[in-house]
Amino acid sequence: MELSNYHSHCDYCDGRAPMQQFVQAAIDAGFRAYGVSSHSPLPFPAACAMPAERVEEYIAEIQQLKRERANQIELYAGMEIDYINDDFGPANDYFQALPLDYRIGAIHYVAHPATGQLMDVDGPPDRFANALDSLFQGDIHAVIDAYYDASHRMIARGGFDFIAHPDKIAMNAERVDPGVTRTPHYRHRIEAYLEDIAARRLMIEINTKAYHSLGALFPHQEHLQRLRELRVPVIVNSDAHYPHAVNDGRPEAINLLKTAGFRHLTCLSKGEWITVDIDH
C-alpha cells in the first residue's frame, strides 16, 4: 500500500501535538512520504488557523526535520489554504511566494450572498446549527449553494496543487438535515462541481479523517465511481490532527477506490506529483 499522507496538522494550528511527533508517528508506521499542512493564516481571528507571524518558523521547522530525517522519510512542507473570496485564497501573491512544496485549496467558510457575513461550515454541529439559523435563516440549501459557489470560484482562481475534502459541507448538512445530500438539489451541485474539477484537470484528495467516526469519506464513497469515470486523479489523505491517526482510514479508502475501479493513486516522489499503481 502507498504509505504517504499530504494533509496533516500539528500544534502550529489545531493539530494536537508538535510537528516532530507526527513525523515520528509516520516513520514508525513505515511511511515513505509525509507532508505537514497546517491551516493557513486567515484575514480574521480564528482559533484553528496558524497566526501569520508563525509561518516562517513553521516552514523552517519542516525544513530542519527534512534534513534530520532524510534517510528515514521524504518530508514535505504544505499548507491547507482557505479560499474566502477572490481577494483571499491560495492564488494570493502572499501564499504563492511562500517556500512551500505544495498548497491545498480548502473551503471552511462561506459568505452569505446578500449580507457577505461568513459562516464556518466545518465547525462543531451545534455551532453550525446556530450559524445556519442566525446567518442563513435556517435555509440549508442556501448554505449548500454558497459552499459550492465558493468551491467553483476557488478552482477558477487556482493556485493550489489539490483540493481538500471537496464535499465537506455534507458532514454538517447531514447532521442538521439527514438525507439532504440525496436530494436532487444537492446531487446537481456535487455533480456539477465534480465535472468542473475534471474539466480543469485538477487533483483532489480522498479525505479519510471521519471514516471511522462517521463512516464517510470526503468526497463521500458514493461519488468514487463517478470520479473514476471523470478520470480525476486522487490522493488519499488522513487529515491527521493526532499522531496516532496518520494512517487512519487510508487502507479502507484505498480498498473502496479499488472497488470503484481506480488503478492508480497520486503521490509526491522526489518533489514531483506522480501516479503509482494502487496495488504497489
Ligand SMILES: [Zn+2]
Ligand atoms: Zn480542512
Ligand SMILES: [Zn+2]
Ligand atoms: Zn485539514
